[in-house]
Amino acid sequence: MRRKFNWTSLLALLPLLGGLTGWAGDQPNLVFLFTDDQSCRAMGCMGNDEIHTPNMDALGEQGVIFDRHYNTTAICMASRATVMTGMLEYKTGCNFQHGSMTREIFSKSYPVLLRQAGYYTGFAGKFGFPVTDEPVSSTQHHMYDLLPVDSFDDWAGGVGQTDYATANNEYIKQYAAEYPHSTRAYGAWAGDFMDKAKGAGKPFCMTLFFKAPHLPFRPDPFFDRLYEGKTFSKPTNFGTEKGEHLAEQPKKGRQYLSYHKKYGYFTKYDEVKRNYYQLISGVDYALGMIRAELKERGLADNTIIILTSDNGYSEGTHGFSGKCLPYEEPSRAPMIIFDPHQPANGSRIKAVTAGIDVAPTLLELAGFPIPGNMDGKSLLPLLEKKETRVREFLPLMQLFGSAPTLSLAVVSEEWKYIYWAFEGDGMKATEELFNNSRDPSEMTNLATNPEFKEQLEKMRKQYDAQLVHWKTEAVDYNDYAQYADIFDRTVPWETKKDRYHRASMGNYKKEMETK
Numbered sequence: 001m002r003r004k005f006n007w008t009s010l011l012a013l014l015p016l017l018g019g020l021t022g023w024a025g026d027q028p029n030l031v032f033l034f035t036d037d038q039s040c041r042a043m044g045c046m047g048n049d050e051i052h053t054p055n056m057d058a059l060g061e062q063g064v065i066f067d068r069h070y071n072t073t074a075i076c077m078a079s080r081a082t083v084m085t086g087m088l089e090y091k092t093g094c095n096f097q098h099g100s101m102t103r104e105i106f107s108k109s110y111p112v113l114l115r116q117a118g119y120y121t122g123f124a125g126k127f128g129f130p131v132t133d134e135p136v137s138s139t140q141h142h143m144y145d146l147l148p149v150d151s152f153d154d155w156a157g158g159v160g161q162t163d164y165a166t167a168n169n170e171y172i173k174q175y176a177a178e179y180p181h182s183t184r185a186y187g188a189w190a191g192d193f194m195d196k197a198k199g200a201g202k203p204f205c206m207t208l209f210f211k212a213p214h215l216p217f218r219p220d221p222f223f224d225r226l227y228e229g230k231t232f233s234k235p236t237n238f239g240t241e242k243g244e245h246l247a248e249q250p251k252k253g254r255q256y257l258s259y260h261k262k263y264g265y266f267t268k269y270d271e272v273k274r275n276y277y278q279l280i281s282g283v284d285y286a287l288g289m290i291r292a293e294l295k296e297r298g299l300a301d302n303t304i305i306i307l308t309s310d311n312g313y314s315e316g317t318h319g320f321s322g323k324c325l326p327y328e329e330p331s332r333a334p335m336i337i338f339d340p341h342q343p344a345n346g347s348r349i350k351a352v353t354a355g356i357d358v359a360p361t362l363l364e365l366a367g368f369p370i371p372g373n374m375d376g377k378s379l380l381p382l383l384e385k386k387e388t389r390v391r392e393f394l395p396l397m398q399l400f401g402s403a404p405t406l407s408l409a410v411v412s413e414e415w416k417y418i419y420w421a422f423e424g425d426g427m428k429a430t431e432e433l434f435n436n437s438r439d440p441s442e443m444t445n446l447a448t449n450p451e452f453k454e455q456l457e458k459m460r461k462q463y464d465a466q467l468v469h470w471k472t473e474a475v476d477y478n479d480y481a482q483y484a485d486i487f488d489r490t491v492p493w494e495t496k497k498d499r500y501h502r503a504s505m506g507n508y509k510k511e512m513e514t515k
Contacts, residue, residue, distance in 0.1 A: 027118075027119070027203040027366045027367055028203065028302050028303060028304050028339075028341070028365060028366065029197075029203050029204050029205070029206075029294075029299055029302055029303040029304070030114075030119075030203075030204070030205040030206070030303070030304055030306075030362055030365060030366060031190075031205075031206045031208070031290065031294075031303055031304070031305045031306070032205070032206070032207045032208070032305075032306045032358065032362065033208050033210070033283075033287065033290075033305065033306065033307045033308075034080075034083065034125075034207070034208065034209045034210065034308060034309065034310060035210050035212060035213065035280070035283055035307075035308075035309040035310070036076060036126060036209070036210060036211055036212065036213065036214040036309065036310055037076075037213055037214045037215070037309065037310070037311060037312075037313050037323060038213060038280060038283075038309035038312070038313065038333060038334060039312050039313040039315055039329065039333075039334075040069070040312050040328075040329075040332040040333055040334050041235075042213075042276075042277065042280050042313075042334065043056045043057065043060070043280075043334050044056070044057040045057040045060035045061065045065060045336075046065075046334060050230070050232050050233065050277070051277045051280065051281070052226050052227075052277070052281045052284070053280065053281065053284040054284065054288075055284045055285070055287040055288040055291065056284050056287060056307065056334075056336070059287065059291075059305060059307060059336050059338050060336050060346060061346040062338055062346065063305070063336050063337050063338030063339065063342075063346070064336065064337050064338075064339075064342075064346075064347050064348070064349060064382070064383055065334075065335070065336055065346070065347070065348045065349070066335035066336070066337070066348075066349050066351075066353050066379075067348050067349065067350055068332070068349075068350055068351065068352045068353065068413060069308060069332060069333055069334070069335035069353045069354065069355075070331050070332055070333070070352065070353070070354050070355070070394060070396060070411060071083075071309075071310060071311045071312075071331060071333055071354065071355045072088055072089065072354050072355060072356055072394065072395055072396055072397060073088075073089045073095065073396075073397055073398070073399065073400075074310075074311035074312065074323045074324050074325070074326070074330045074331045074396070074398070075095070075096065075310075075311060075323055075324050075400050076126075076128050076214075076310045076311070077094060077095050077096050077128050077129045078092070078094060078095035078096075078129075078399070078400070079310035079311055079355055080127070080128040080129055080209065080310060081094040081095070081101050081128075081129050082355055082356050083310070083355040083356070083358045083359065084106070084109040084110065084111065084359065085101075085105060085106070085108055085109045085110075085359060085374070086110070086356050086357070086358070086359030086360050086370075086371075086373075086374030086375060086376035087105075087108075087356065087373060087374060087375050087376075088356060088375045088395065088397075088473075089397060089399060089480075090397075090399075090470055090473065090474040090475065090480040090481075090483065091105075091373075091375065091473055091474065091475060092105055092475075093105065093135060093475040093477060093478045093480060094129050094478075095399055095400055096400045097399075097400055097401075098137070098399065098400075098478040098479055098480065099135055099136050099137040099138065099477070099478035100129065100130040100131060100132040100135065100136040100138075100146065101129055101130070101131050101132070102131070102132060102133070102134065102135055103131055103132065103133055103148070106131045106148055106151065108371060108373055108374075109151075109359065110205075110358075110359040110362050110363055111123065111151060111152060111205060111207060112148075112151050113363065113368070113371070114205045114362070114363070114366060114368075115151070115152070115153065115205075117366070117368055118202060118203070119202060119203055119204060119205045119366065120153050120154075120196070120197040120200045120202040120203070120204040120205070121151075121152045121153050121154070121204070121205045121206075121207070122152055122153060122154035122155070122156070122193045122196075122197070122204065122205075122206050122207065123152045123154075123155055123156065123157050123207045123208075123209075124155075124156035124157060124171070124172065124186050124189050124190070124193070124206075124207075124208050124209070125156070125157060125158065125162065125186060125208050125209035125210055125211065126157070126158055126161060126162045126209045126210070126211050126214075127147055127157040127158065127159075127209065128209065128310075130146040130147070131146055131147060131148045132146050135475070135477040135478055137477075137478055137479075147159070153196075153197075153200070154193050154196055154197075155171060156171040156172050156186075156189050156193075157171065157209075158170070158171065161211065161214065162182065162211045163182065163211070164181055164182050164183075164211060164212075164218045164220075165180065165181070165182065166179055166180050166181060166182045166185040167180070169182055169185075172185045172186065172189055175188045175189065181219075181220035181221075181222065181282065182211060183210060183211070183212045183220060183279070183282035183283055183285070183286050184220065184222070184282065184285060184286055184289070186208055186210060186286055187285070187286035187287075187288075187289030187290055187293075188289070190206060190208060190286075190289070190290045190293060191289070191290075191293035191297075193206055194206075194293060194294070194297055194299060195297070198297060198299070203366070205362065205366075208290075209310075210283050210286070212279040212280065212282055212283050213276050213277075213279035213280050213283070215263065217272065217275035217276055217279060218275075218279075219275050219278035219279045219281075219282060220278070220279075220282045222282075222285075223278050223281050223282060223285070224278070226277075226278060226281055227274040227277055227278055227281075230270070230274060231270045232269065232270055232273040232274075232277075234269065234316065235315070235316075235317055235329075235441070236441055237317045237318055237441040237442070237443060238315075238316045238317055239266075239316065239318075239319060240318075240319030241319075242317070242318055242319065242441075242443065243318030243319040243320070245443065245444070245445055246318060246432070246442075246445070247418075247420045247427075247430040247432060248404070248426075248427050248430070249404040249405060249407070249420035249422050249427060249430060250320070250325050250327075250404070250405050250407075250420070251319070252402055252404035252405060252422075252425075252427075253324070253401045253402040253404065253405035254322065254401060254402070255314065255320045255321060255322040255323070255324060255325055255330075255401075255405070256319060256320055256321075263321050263322075265315055265316035265321050266316060269316070273315075276313075276315075287307070290305075291305075300340065301340050302340065302341075303340065304337070304338065304339045304340070304341075304365055305336075305337070305338045306335075306336070306337050306338075306358060306361070306362070307334070307335070307336045307338075308333055308334060308335040308336070308355065308358070309333040309334060310333070310355070311323040311324075311330060311331065311333060312328075312329050312330050312331060312332045312333050313329065313330065314327070314329045314330050315329065317329045317441075318442075324398050324400060324401060324405065325398060325405065325407075326396040326397075326398055326407060326409035326411075326416070326418050327442055328416075328436065328440060328441075328442055331396050331411075333355075335353065337361070337379065337383060339365070339383060342383060342384070349382050350413060351382055351388060351389040351390060351391075351413065352389070352391060352392075352393075352394050352411060352412060352413055353377075353379060353382075353390065354376065354394055355376075356374070356375050356376030357376040357377050357378070357379050357390070358376065359374060359376055360374050360376045360377060360378045361376075361378050361379045361380065363378070364378040364380050365380065377390035377391055378390070389413070392412055392462075393410050393411070393412050393462045393465075393466075394410065394411050394412075395408065395409070395410055395466045396408070396409040396410070396411055396416075396418075397409075397483075399480075399483065403422055404420070404422040404424075404425075404427065405422075406421070406422065406483075406486070407419060407420050407421065407487070408421075408463065408466065408467075408483075408487040409463075410459060410462045410463045410466060411436070412459075412462075413437070414435060414436060414437040415433065415434070415435060415436065415455060415459055416432075416433070416434045416436050416442075416459075417431070417432070417433050417447075417456070417459035417460065417462070417463055418431070418432040419431055419463060419487060419489060420432070421486055421487055421493075421496075423493040423497070424493075424497070429489075429493065431447040431456070432445045432447055433445060433446040433447040433452060433455065433456050433459060434446065460489070463489070464489070467484050467487060467488055470483065470484040470487075471484040482499045485499060486499055
């Protein structure tokens, strides 16, 4: 049963909060756990019997697993910005090669709104994007000192990528003696945060953005025995030969070129996989710490936990490493919501959901209305089984890296359409159409198959509708407005080629040199 609004507090706070209700005294505690680069396959409850994730699996068995969960932008900076605000990237104005988020936009994020409405809020881990008074186009690491520390009651966040060594992270270094690896140190911080929130007499919202399992793969030695000597199976679409049917554009970026050589999936697969899984097992252990600490403090029965990741990971599929691209492996991520107020049934949801849905879901779970600026949807109708879907189509955008890899896609429960706009070096604009319900490994491009012409036209129509929204909603800075024309299927390449971001073209030249 969902908590009801406190309408007396609502009337008192409307002028201050622009529509948020006040704390009624019975709101749930909220824990949002965000991993970095965790493949949607990298959990036991996702059918993987080679990884050790007992706490994640228990959370899935007791809660709800979302099998078709995507990040509308599959890279850390933009993904973190969208998950905080519930807005698409071109409305946050924030990504690598683009720029910072303004304080005005961050003021509409779920942690700020919940704090204003009476929640005790805390953040720990890799924050991942700069917040500035005015739009700033630089996103170099020196910008990361511009973090919204004062927007939280308790801050244990870090600059840049943060560090796996606890002692090298300013706000958690006090845990280094007992927990030298940061993943378990964040689990210890969580218990101290709960004590502070309980002392404040408020419900809490704890946001924890783990560094794990992001590169460099430096796992906690505490878990060395878990994967010692083990070997691992490869997915059916592993290897460059399983990507020959794909467009040439996505093969012109670091996901295929420098990553192909650098990170070992094609030369030392088992070693890379051991380290990757061991990092995820560390997060699993920290989840167990957090749940034990909730139970010890008598908070477990009124605390909702959401666990997901900022993007998926290619792990050698189609010959790719890394993320960013709109294919299934990089754009999909694991997603679990555990609500102790709901019957424990371990149900699975096939509806298309996204990172932008986290903010509105957290707000509605706390009993507050969702601001109109958010593009995401509350997932409560799915949790409460009142609806079978919250949307029919979802956009997936790639706005970072070398020019050919920039793209826009739309995905539904069954279909995905990708448009690669770049032309040059022998490439022409290319369409891809996949039936993900029958072809989850995306091994057959149906865009040129006449039998699917009607479906192709339907997906094109939905794609074009996304551009209409882009043109009306994109911020007018950090180069975002131009992409509505760049991705327009009806605009000739000669008309739009000069609009591609210079940094992207520069990256293309550099990455081609590494080939």
